[in-house]
Amino acid sequence: MIQLPSSWTVEVPGSPDVPGETKPRRHYLEADQPIQGCPTEAQSGYEVFLRGVKMSGDQPYLGNRPMNAGVAGPYVWETYNQVHARIKNLGSGFTKRGLVANDAVGLFSVNRPEWVIAEQASFTISAVTVPLYDTLGIEAIDYIMNQVEVKTVVATQDKAKILLGMKDKLSTLALLVIMDGCDAEFIAACKEKGIEAVSIADLEKEGSENPATGTLATKDTLATICYTSGTTGTPKGVMLSHENLMSFCAASQAGIAKGAVYNYTKNDVYISYLPLAHVFERAIQVCLTYVGARLGFYQGDTLKLLDDVAELKPTIFASVPRLFNRIYDKVMQGVKAKGGLAAMLFNKAFAAKKAGLANGQITHFLWDSLVFGKVRARLGGRVRVMLTGAAPISADVMDFLRICFSAHVHEGYGQTETSAGAAVTDIRDISTGHIGAPCPSGEIKLVDVPSMNYTSLDKPHPRGEICVRGNNVFKGYYKSPEKTAEVLDKDGWCHTGDVGMWDAQGHLVIIDRVKNIFKLAQGEYIAPEKIEMVYQKHELVGQTFVYGDSLQACLVAIVVPDEDTFKRWAVQQGLPEKSIPELCAEDATRKAVLKALAEFGKAEGLKGFENVKDVFLEPKPFTPDNGLMTPTFKLKRHEAKIKYQSQIDAMYAAIGSA
Template sequence: MSTVYSVEVPDAPTIPGEGKPRRNPFFDELLKHPPGVTTLWENFLHGLKESDGGNFLGHRPIENGVAQPYVWQTYPEVETRVINLGSGLRKLGLKPLSRLGLFMLNCPEWTLSELASYLHNFTTVPLYETLGIEAIDHIINETSMEYVITSHAKAQYLLNEKESLPTLHTIIVVDHIDQNLIEYGKSLNVQVVDFLKVEDEGSQNRVKPETVKPDDIATICYTSGTTGLPKGAILTHSNFVALVASLTSLAEKGKFFDVSKNDVHISYLPLAHVYERCNQAVMVYSGAAIGFYQGDTLKLLDDIAELKPTIFISVPRLLNRVYDKVLAGVKAKGGVAEWTFNSAYKQKKALLSRGIVNHWLWDRMVFAPVRARLGGRIRAILSGSAPISPDVLDFLRICFSADVYEGYGQTENAACVTISTYGDTVSGHVGGPQPCVEVKLVDVRDMGYTSQDKPFPRGEICVRGYSVFREYYKNPEKTEETLDKDGWCHTGDIGLWDSNGRLIIIDRYKNIFKLAQGEYIAPEKIESIYQKHELVSQVFVHGDSLQASLVGIIIPDSEALLGWARKNGFADKSYKELCEEPKVKNYILQTITKFGKEHDLKGFENIKNIYLSPEPFSVENDLLTPTFKMKRHQAQKHFARQIEIMYFEIS
């Protein structure tokens, strides 16, 4: 008898145009929080007890440019520092419920600052450079932010922007601080303070912690909109501890990996995003150790080799890289080595259908060097943030002999919608609902997806429950678009329920999507920039969530292209022939890439390959609506072959 991963909610009404809500089958009611843990500070206190005084936060000191072995702070040591830091921030004038900006790479000071905020009821607001200057200014100003904890380099960045940041008056620097920076701050009426001095001040002037309630705001996490400025999702303490309750309760039932004080997690995914903050909340609850990377992803494998983590939580972009490198290395060896690897791989893949990820011989003979790439101790791997190829999931199970899970969630639901479970080695789905939420599919008739589809119901994924955000900060219009009157969060993703009640993501409803590395893309914004160039008449930007880059269909401006051709040795070619000429394609690609950078497109927003089409998008060929808007779904189908070729060319 096959396992069922979701069940319809008993007595749920039948509503036309949508399927019935589904819940996790292993729990009778939605889980709200772990026993005795209703806030993130209580979450830390639980971990403090579980840790038995063990290691908590580790980092690698850099001496003469060389990373040294990890240096650790224990849970009790961190508790003392957090109490001191919280008191110090209060003495600086930071009040409960005020916004505290966190603007730095992952490091122990980030977690110390976050825990101090949970103790004194500050609201953290992450900032990150990839948003761009305009977005950072917007976040600081919209939240009336007065205090930011940051690094020296980013402190300089903020001071340079001070004219646009009227509320900012105190910057706490976590690494090194010099007199020049302090004086620069003074000249702008900004107090620049050393992080350790704030701690020291707090140790001498303890301030009574604030009482924090479950529904108090833990963070305002800004996420990209379809166009324009980012919007801030308000997430409460209750949202985060609901996720902790879900995963730890699944583990207790043997449906997920169980985290303990003996586990080690490497923190390199950005703490400015919800995904890694949720990961850390689960680690903290169980008293596990967290080692931070150096801050350079190019040196991540070196950090992993030194740390030897037991749990590896990642995103498809990095896991795809491991997959590509291993298989390329096998192919380069050739001969007997390649034959042996492929034979062992084939045998272990056959075992996956029976839920088996270990093999007594091949794990020692063939796959041990692969496991060593991630330190050799990995027992569980979790992929999230964006969809991952089934082939890569199979590869991870085979080569690392580890339990591999895939999760699905968003900022707006504290990264918590569905999760695959222990023993399920079938790839291509994201599991059943987390125990703290219920999920339903709503018809999207203009795309042909309905809850009555056969063999499987399809529709927009909607989620309701304890992990769902409260609202977008100061943005009722966007809140109303995402949260309906019954509390359902409309994700914009299209899914289907398979025969076992697992969710499969098949499409995107809203005109925004993620690339494989988890970056949000607003294609219309990119298209509007490219279309400003004289060589571009029309453009369709496409992204595949299993790919790390964008491609595009471009309709060149015929007059501009023919004029360029006459001056560059292509005068004898027609417009259609020019569109087929590789040198013309390469020239246009290089030109618009440069143009995009000049117009502030980030690296991941620039398209990496193009197809030149001589046929304009029109109402007649069903690529434009009667009001001349791009029919994205139709364009994707129309150019499916060209899109496949473009990705093959850049792979």
């Protein structure tokens, strides 16, 4: 049995007592160590790549699946050395086109090898990358391009056409570098608008002829302006230095040395599908590039992701809870549907492995092959470690992943403003319901939130807003000192807006959100995300949006049914056999769903005022494409409220007249 510490965090030695906040805390193995910033052999993002070249020169680095008659073929790989040549040539091409240090380079595509190559080429000349993504909306792209005065964008042709259509608003745009090639017609269309268009292959070729070099970045050079989509308002440009981008890599290397982090190596394979426009995916890729590992890219369609995974057979899989929840639901529903001996065997195996988790065991000599092999095959059969972040994940799902995939699972916590990594679970700690300890790249304290009755003196555990300080904390919001001052204080603490608690074992636990709460008419405070997490564990629920009007005494919800279970459940309830949209429109269906959720919520410990009193059934999922979710699958509450205002009003009217 693994000997675990009594507390996973300790107070930073010598830190003063400050009224209204806890003392800063760090991982118990890092209290007297320097805060990590740059990994040992790299002082910039480009040097991270050079270290990967040193580790794996002629070994595969970036892989994709070429299409043949609309069908994706096997993965085709470029080696570290081949990619290195492309990066140098493209960087030279940038220099020949007049790009210099601190110029902005827009990156606009789904994940693909050229995205990585273009960013690294930018780093060779100290240019600043500005990721773009159309799920932000045209207005946001307009805002970003003009705020940063982007002259050069590297994009796929479909994304370039969006920019071309917006040219009248984009006064600074002068050069489009097309990742997937451009034909004479497109080049001519760009020329008419005063834009030069060139394929990335042609620009690399130009760069290879009489190579030109620019200024290499240092750890303090601005690396990227990463715009956060947020859930409301105008996007904010988070300025991250090269050290910020590397801090998660340095922290993980420190954790590996102490046995706290999974020891990833050049032999690992990773599937890249989480948006590269977001810092979580980029932080992971920095870590894996540093050790010379392989990065295989998905086709660009999340509906075909599992096909790509089956082909690639990754050893490392990162995702957001939404996908892990779906896998969990599908497996558990399948077991329930089979019933009989198969279900009995699965449940026996699951219970045996869950008991083993208490001793730190994630494998079993019998059950792994006999029962869980088919589950593991869903992710290619070779996954050894999983990472989850961007939103809380339930304890049930965390246990499920460890049991069914025999994988180590790291849950991380952070924001764009903390370079993705603020806290992470220790690989030796198989307890659930928390987000571990601060990453070695920073430290964390809790600050009182009097309006919500959270204080550092609370018993039995101190509570307050989570604040982060260290080499992972951003430099500020671009051209926005007022917004910067709201989040980044004079002592370098980033105020996250999340409410946390230090538990009895020194874990950090997220318990609330400073802004995402509201008060009902009778004075009860509501944290909707907590309630949504409960409901989304129910087999009927795919997604949900819980809302409470401050002039009302109860909650209502918009519920998107789980399409795989909803129709079968409806038949069991004696409801008519109809399509999902037709079922959603039936009042009898709505009442049956409301009854099921009320019973489930009560069983899960929701208080009476936390259980919704009415629901509207929405057959169409919330997605980034329809503007109801951010690209990292966080619900946009403001937009959801606007879209469903008439349904919300109707539900409250019905409750009032009942």
